[in-house]
Amino acid sequence: MTRSVTVRVPAKVNVQLAVGAPRPDGFHDLANVFLAVGLYDEVTVTPAEALRVTCSGPDAGQVPLDATNLAARAAIALATRHGIAPDVHIHIDKDIPVAGGMAGGSADGAAALLACDALWGTGASQGELLEICAELGSDVPFSLVGGAALGTGRGEQLTTVDVGGTFHWVFAVADGGLSTPAVYGEFDRLTAGTDVPAPAASPALLTALREGDATELAETLGNDLQAAALSLRPSLAGTLAAGTAAGALAALVSGSGPTTAFLTADEESARKVADALLASGTCRSARVAPSPAPGATVV
Numbered sequence: 597m598t599r600s601v602t603v604r605v606p607a608k609v610n611v612q613l614a615v616g617a618p619r620p621d622g623f624h625d626l627a628n629v630f631l632a633v634g635l636y637d638e639v640t641v642t643p644a645e646a647l648r649v650t651c652s653g654p655d656a657g658q659v660p661l662d663a664t665n666l667a668a669r670a671a672i673a674l675a676t677r678h679g680i681a682p683d684v685h686i687h688i689d690k691d692i693p694v695a696g697g698m699a700g701g702s703a704d705g706a707a708a709l710l711a712c713d714a715l716w717g718t719g720a721s722q723g724e725l726l727e728i729c730a731e732l733g734s735d736v737p738f739s740l741v742g743g744a745a746l747g748t749g750r751g752e753q754l755t756t757v758d759v760g761g762t763f764h765w766v767f768a769v770a771d772g773g774l775s776t777p778a779v780y781g782e783f784d785r786l787t788a789g790t791d792v793p794a795p796a797a798s799p800a801l802l803t804a805l806r807e808g809d810a811t812e813l814a815e816t817l818g819n820d821l822q823a824a825a826l827s828l829r830p831s832l833a834g835t836l837a838a839g840t841a842a843g844a845l846a847a848l849v850s851g852s853g854p855t856t857a858f859l860t861a862d863e864e865s866a867r868k869v870a871d872a873l874l875a876s877g878t879c880r881s882a883r884v885a886p887s888p889a890p891g892a893t894v895v
């Protein structure tokens with residue numbers, strides 16, 4: 597009998613994304629407060645004659661199925677380290693918006709890594725898994741651990757953040773994606789000639805998370821990439837305004853966008869904001885999700 601392993605993995609929203617000046621290696625130092633949210637991809641790995649990737653879900657057509665897929669890269673990275681062949685069929689059941697600033701590709705990379713480790717019995721330590729994640733991308737370590745964390749460096753060095761309650765969100769999915777490097781490039785263009793301060797986590801935001809206080813969190817949310825995302829996609833301003841008018845406590849661009857995130861007082865209010873966003877015609881779909889959510893987990 598052929599054994600399969602399935603891993604469920606969450607999307608993320610950045611409740612604070614403080615961005616420093618560009619580094620010599622092209623990356624930016626960050627104070628990146630990640631929160632995992634309850635929208636999930638499921639990645640299933642099954643032994644096969646050769647590595648191949650398939651994908652299902654409404655956005656499946658936008659997902660690369662070649663060796664550039666982060667799930668395939670994760671399988672190859674683990675196999676290479678352990679001297680085995682990455683002969684596995686990876687199936688991604690995708691529910692996280694693609695190129696939406698919610699770390700969907702990163703989630704699949706972390707999930708495939710955990711799934712292959714379980715399938716092959718490689719027994720990689722959490723430290724080794726996190727090291728491979730960091731090689732795959734800045735957001736990938738957080739997708740593995742989930743919950744809430746502060747990411748420093750380029751976002752890959754994680755410190756756990758305490759969260760004292762459930763926060764309710766609405767995510768407005770835009771038509772088409774935004775390229776993460778293009779948004780960082782626009783940030784550089786917009787801040788050229790200015791003194792960009794070293795990024796630091798907001799103590800008030802960390803307190804709001806610890807106390808589970810949505811009103812306080814709403815006042816302290818911040819995304820330094822928001823102006824760049826709005827500059828590249830001006831129509832997002834209309835989406836942000838529609839969610840705020842519908843009663844969201846706060847609205848912001850999720851990571852590099854173009855998904856926009858709305859913090860609400862409770863689940864009922866989240867449903868109302870989602871309905872109003874859809875009716876406004878300013879987004880393709882509106883998804884309700886609680887946070888924090890657990891990281892990559894074998895199901």
Ligand SMILES: C[C@](O)(CO)[C@H](O)COP(=O)(O)OP(=O)(O)OC[C@H]1O[C@@H](n2ccc(N)nc2=O)[C@H](O)[C@@H]1O
Nearest residue numbers: 622623624626733734735736750751776777780851852
């Ligand atoms: C916008 C965020 O999603 C917020 O969590 C992340 O910072 C992006 O993380 P990611 O998609 O995993 O990004 P990576 O795959 O590591 O890098 C893609 C590109 O984004 C830019 N990048 C990314 C992270 C970072 N700290 N500084 C950057 O300038 C670089 O141009 C890099 O070449």
Ligand SMILES: Nc1ncnc2c1ncn2[C@@H]1O[C@H](COP(=O)(O)OP(=O)(O)OP(=O)(O)O)[C@@H](O)[C@H]1O
Nearest residue numbers: 665666694695696697698699700701702704735776
């Ligand atoms: N498994 C994957 N799922 C989706 N996209 C992938 C995957 N692997 C590689 N990609 C590529 O990565 C690009 C960005 O997709 P992704 O959904 O990860 O964006 P994102 O959510 O904006 O990322 P982040 O928030 O980490 O910056 C896609 O356009 C696609 O070409």
